[in-house]
Amino acid sequence: MTVALSSIHGSNLLGLAGFLVLWIFLFECAHVLVTLLRHGPLIGWAVSPLGVTVMFLHEPSTLYIWLNVLFPAFVSASILYAGFFTALSPIAFPRQPIIEVLVITVGVLLLSTIDLFNALRDLCYPLWGEARILRSIQFLRASWASIHFTPFGLSYLRDRFGSSPADLLQVL
Structure with missing residues (x-):
């Protein structure tokens, strides 16, 4: 194993940085594509440093929850294989x-662990309606x-909470 690790050579640091950004x-983009497949209110x-988040009114189906974990993980593994091997x-x-399995596994776990924890949270402790929206906003x-x-969303906030988004965001 030490022979394998000592034979790793970085030949293009700018290319590596570009690859990581692309990855x-x-x-x-895989998350956004899965989100576009969901038709709901x-x-x-x-938009945050952690990525793009979408807030829907209803709890997603179990299929959607697992698709939101597995499809981006598959895309990540494919990009890692194509980019490194x-x-x-x-x-x-x-x-x-x-080495291939180790690099791809670590890369997929690096990006998909949060998705897995979110999926398990949504399956074990599902929330609907106002509680789901308040948790997402918080x-x-x-x-x-x-x-x-x-x-x-604006009309929903006015009807359910009796406030504007600015007031609700200030309270939370």
């Missing part, structure tokens, strides 16, 4: 199956997200 961008969306790789890894406020509400 994270395509991972987030959209309350709003938020083909001729275009910015880092020369040895072509040993254990989490987004804690992560310095820029929250944007749809016209449906």
Whole structure:
């Protein structure tokens, strides 16, 4: 194993940085693609350092919850394999199956662990309606997200909470 680790060479640091940005961008695009497949009343969306978050009114189905975990993980694994174990790789890894599995597993776990915990939370402790929206808004406020509400979301906040988004965000 030490021989395999000592034979890893970085040949292009700028290419590695570009690859890492592309990897994270395509991972987030996979999340957005899965979100576009869901047809439900959209309350709003938020952009934060952690990515793009979408707030729906209803609890998602079990299929959607697992698709939101597994599809981005599959995209991440594919990008990692193509980026590190083909001729275009910015880092020369040895072509040993254990190294390939280890690098891809660590990369997928790095990006998908939060998705897995969120999926388990949604399956074990499902929330609907107002409680789900308040939990999402509270989490987004804690992560310095820029929250944007749809016209449906604005009317929903006025009907259910009797306040504007600015008032609700101030309280939370």
